[in-house]
Amino acid sequence: MTGVTTVESAVTALAGTPPLTAPPLAVQEAASWEPVLPGLIVLLPLLGFAINGFLALRAAAVSSAAVRSGSEWDPFAGAATPATHRLPTLVGPGVMLIAFVLALLNFIGMPDDLQEPVVRSYWSWIATGDLRIEAALQLDQLSAVMMLVVTGVGFLIHVFSVGYMKNDVGYPRYFSYLNLFVFFMLVLVMGSGYATMFVGWEGVGLCSYLLIGYWFSDREKSDAGKKAFIVNRIGDVGFLLAMFLIYQAFGTFDFGEVFAGAEGGLATGGATVTAITLLLMLGAAGKSAQVPLHVWLPDAMAGPTPVSALIHAATMVTAGVYMVARSSVLYALAPVSQAIVAGVGVLTALIAATIAIQQYDIKKVLAYSTVSQLGFMFLAAGIGAFTAAIFHLVTHAFFKALLFLGAGAVIHSMHHAAHHAERHLDEQDMRNMGGLRKYMPLTCALMWIATLAIAGIWPFAGFFSKDEIIWYTAAWAGAESNPFGALYAVYWGVALITALMTAFYMTRLMIMTFHGANRTGAAGAAHLHEAPPVMTLPLIALAALSVFGGWINVPEALQASFAGLFGALPMSEWLHHWLEPVTHAAAEIQVAGFGEAAYSAPLGGGEVTWALVSTVAAALTVAVSARLLGTRKYVAAAADSGPRAGLGRVLHDKWYFDEAYDAVIVRPLLRLSRWCWRFIDDVIIDGFVNTTAQFARLAGWIMSLFQTGQVNMYAFVLTVGVLLVLGTTVFLR
Amino acid sequence: MLTPALLLSAALFVIGTLGVIVRRNAIIIFLCIELQLNAVNLAFVALSRYTGIEGQLYVFFVMTVAAAEAAVGLAIIISIFRHYETVNVNKFNVLKW
Numbered sequence: 001m002t003g004v005t006t007v008e009s010a011v012t013a014l015a016g017t018p019p020l021t022a023p024p025l026a027v028q029e030a031a032s033w034e035p036v037l038p039g040l041i042v043l044l045p046l047l048g049f050a051i052n053g054f055l056a057l058r059a060a061a062v063s064s065a066a067v068r069s070g071s072e073w074d075p076f077a078g079a080a081t082p083a084t085h086r087l088p089t090l091v092g093p094g095v096m097l098i099a100f101v102l103a104l105l106n107f108i109g110m111p112d113d114l115q116e117p118v119v120r121s122y123w124s125w126i127a128t129g130d131l132r133i134e135a136a137l138q139l140d141q142l143s144a145v146m147m148l149v150v151t152g153v154g155f156l157i158h159v160f161s162v163g164y165m166k167n168d169v170g171y172p173r174y175f176s177y178l179n180l181f182v183f184f185m186l187v188l189v190m191g192s193g194y195a196t197m198f199v200g201w202e203g204v205g206l207c208s209y210l211l212i213g214y215w216f217s218d219r220e221k222s223d224a225g226k227k228a229f230i231v232n233r234i235g236d237v238g239f240l241l242a243m244f245l246i247y248q249a250f251g252t253f254d255f256g257e258v259f260a261g262a263e264g265g266l267a268t269g270g271a272t273v274t275a276i277t278l279l280l281m282l283g284a285a286g287k288s289a290q291v292p293l294h295v296w297l298p299d300a301m302a303g304p305t306p307v308s309a310l311i312h313a314a315t316m317v318t319a320g321v322y323m324v325a326r327s328s329v330l331y332a333l334a335p336v337s338q339a340i341v342a343g344v345g346v347l348t349a350l351i352a353a354t355i356a357i358q359q360y361d362i363k364k365v366l367a368y369s370t371v372s373q374l375g376f377m378f379l380a381a382g383i384g385a386f387t388a389a390i391f392h393l394v395t396h397a398f399f400k401a402l403l404f405l406g407a408g409a410v411i412h413s414m415h416h417a418a419h420h421a422e423r424h425l426d427e428q429d430m431r432n433m434g435g436l437r438k439y440m441p442l443t444c445a446l447m448w449i450a451t452l453a454i455a456g457i458w459p460f461a462g463f464f465s466k467d468e469i470i471w472y473t474a475a476w477a478g479a480e481s482n483p484f485g486a487l488y489a490v491y492w493g494v495a496l497i498t499a500l501m502t503a504f505y506m507t508r509l510m511i512m513t514f515h516g517a518n519r520t521g522a523a524g525a526a527h528l529h530e531a532p533p534v535m536t537l538p539l540i541a542l543a544a545l546s547v548f549g550g551w552i553n554v555p556e557a558l559q560a561s562f563a564g565l566f567g568a569l570p571m572s573e574w575l576h577h578w579l580e581p582v583t584h585a586a587a588e589i590q591v592a593g594f595g596e597a598a599y600s601a602p603l604g605g606g607e608v609t610w611a612l613v614s615t616v617a618a619a620l621t622v623a624v625s626a627r628l629l630g631t632r633k634y635v636a637a638a639a640d641s642g643p644r645a646g647l648g649r650v651l652h653d654k655w656y657f658d659e660a661y662d663a664v665i666v667r668p669l670l671r672l673s674r675w676c677w678r679f680i681d682d683v684i685i686d687g688f689v690n691t692t693a694q695f696a697r698l699a700g701w702i703m704s705l706f707q708t709g710q711v712n713m714y715a716f717v718l719t720v721g722v723l724l725v726l727g728t729t730v731f732l733r
Numbered sequence: 734m735l736t737p738a739l740l741l742s743a744a745l746f747v748i749g750t751l752g753v754i755v756r757r758n759a760i761i762i763f764l765c766i767e768l769q770l771n772a773v774n775l776a777f778v779a780l781s782r783y784t785g786i787e788g789q790l791y792v793f794f795v796m797t798v799a800a801a802e803a804a805v806g807l808a809i810i811i812s813i814f815r816h817y818e819t820v821n822v823n824k825f826n827v828l829k830w
Binding site: 704707710711715 | 750753754762819823825827
């Protein structure tokens, strides 16, 4: 790895070396690949954060100076684009674009036969005792895919934000947080060990807190930020404990060394590896909003909508999935953990989907849909189909970002309408929308694409990724010697039902928002409008990805059938082959443990049949529910209190998770804290301190009586004292 | 010769000590302190006859310190007198709780 060595020169150099010392050819070639400025990819968003952060501080100084001098500070007075907006507009999306181009160059330049990650070590971060942690980045197929998603989708969302946040005073602050978030996310996906990953892990948690509570003057919103931070922290405890166990077992945090050590040294299903993976899963559940730690994600919708798109749909919440996929070797060694991961995933998918059915807030529906789709990803990771998990992660990033940004465009429009409406209008409540297709046809069309994609309808992206997960679940249930075969069969059924529920609630969202009669009120409706080009262009790009994104991994079995347009679709199982260097170790362990997956669905029928069944079922669900919901009369939010009783009410109230946590954890904790305050602190600790002080004061008062100020008295006491001392030393020897 | 000398020294020292304790006039107290110092000097000189020259050497030290102390002490008494217009130590009792 010296300087710029081309593949050819490495090969010729190799030809001269004696075969005894020469490593396999592929490894040597791979090692000669020079990644394009990986450090710069990470540093660029950090630079953007520094610049925007500086501008934000300066704007804050100007504003507070204006407040002190008694005048009003309004950046929007005068020019249409305030001075504080100009540089962030350039820097925020700009650094993202450059980072994306660099990530793309790395992705294109990465050799097909790169077997080992290329690690770039920058400095020794922690060196104490036997512990050596390098500040190092690594590039392999998995991190390359993640980098593309993070920088690519991130860039589009930055561009969208330029339009969405145009009228916000905190514009530079907003972009500084957004850049910082991307920085930490890149550290997370590029870090070469658990310790480096943890830095990014915590960092995105911090940025999530900052961005959810971006409008911090609103109590509810800053509370949502705190909730996200605290719930994430619970997961982080699991991650930390897992890291301690990893260090105990392997003596290192480096991915390569840990996985090599695990493959060679740990028995399948051993206690250590099961404990490590379960604790890692706790961390992943916190970050990726899995039951029971999913409660923060829907509240996270308090942040600006592009933030919801970037953090809570496309990137940050996928960190848990990435981490599980990265630790695939460990999970493959722990079948019990895998069954639990898959179970948590499928349960999350089901619960979130049921809740999404009864929500009226457009962003809440999308939030629960995100939770549900993350559940699918965990199901995939749990059954060992790590490629399928990453595949769904990628396609989900496309269509969920599109859905959220589309919802952002709707809210943007509704916000303008709300200013002019006759009555108070909740701009996110779908009961106040309806018929928006007439006012924003482009957004409507693009969101329908995303809806069809998430519903899993051929040939959109979601079909291929979701179908693959469901198919692999079925296949894994039938694996030769899988001890949890029956369990996986149940997972398969639940996943199938959940997929149909996805189709239903997304159709409901579309019908309530864009179709039927308008419920905004005449005065407000006049101000509904299509979003500006700076907002719609990213939507169009994401829509294109939502359509074609699934074609990167068309299963071979499907390619020759209708689903592959009878062989016309390109890139058969490209992602699968691309990720093979990362996932093959786990696959080998699984096959060794369970035998080959039996590729037959529980109810018979091949992959093509089930693909046909699932897409037809999803399409039917969309069609039928569109027909049924389309005829239904919705009343505006002010005149409706939602479902009053029964299951509908339970779903509307989100299965009472928040209430349960409140009763079981929050309030007892508050009571305990109050008791600690009133009794332990006030009575015992303060009592002890106060008693000591009282004693000292009493003793001081007694002694002060001797301080008469009479010099003769002092001399007398002194003499008596000396005589006593002398007397005792002389006579009492 | 030693016993009478030490007895005299002890008598002088006791007189000085009692003077410090019972007298109220700062000048008198001061003189009593000088008396104590010289009582000790006398003991030193008397004892040096048996133990060597060190006792007499110490006497010079004590006299030097006494001279310095006299200078400082008298200066303090004078400045106190300027303030209170009295040298009665019973009046100097503000330094208490």
